[in-house]
Amino acid sequence: MLRIDALQAIYPELQDRIVITIMGAVAAELYTIGHRPNFFYLEHAMGLASSMGLGIALAMPRHKVIVIDGDGSLLMNLGTLSTMARYKPGNLLHIVFDNESLLSVGGFPTATATGTDLAGIARASGVPSVMEASTPESLSQRVREALASDTLTTIISKVEAIGPGTFHMDLPLLENRFQFKRALEAMKKQNEG
């Protein structure tokens, strides 16, 4: 499965929700499909998109938060699975696109290329719902199930190590940061009103 096809398949579930992605290839792919002010692309801080998503999920319990992670990023911050499982916010969905590669910096193989099982690690960390999906259709189905379940879920989705033709995004980090903050404030207000 190509990650761009997987993103296209789940885009309807993403577009009105709080979405935080890792940097690089997947950020550029989602941006190209269609940027929204409620999407934040966490540049530079590799491994921390799930930590940021956890914080927002705990602070905004009435809103669903979707984190789009990568295998290299998750492997750099495996403790995030234990921390997410400790607090178990039912409004947090953690999608990991596992291309077995550090694609955004040239494509070096990660530990999932040599047998590390991220779904197994998520289960052993105590994440209450862990699923796997290897086609756009099954991923879209699992995403809808997870969002309806109100249960902290990690979905591991194997994808090919193929990225976008260009990583260019006409959206500087700071602009995205302020835009995202205002989007969250508006969502919060709308929910209270």
Ligand SMILES: Cc1ncc(C[n+]2csc(CCOP(=O)(O)OP(=O)(O)O)c2C)c(N)n1
């Ligand atoms: C702490 C840290 N180390 C290294 C980098 C450089 N870096 C940026 S993206 C990336 C690879 C990310 O790999 P993965 O999460 O598997 O996503 P992919 O690029 O394969 O989509 C690396 C090593 C960084 N930004 N921060």
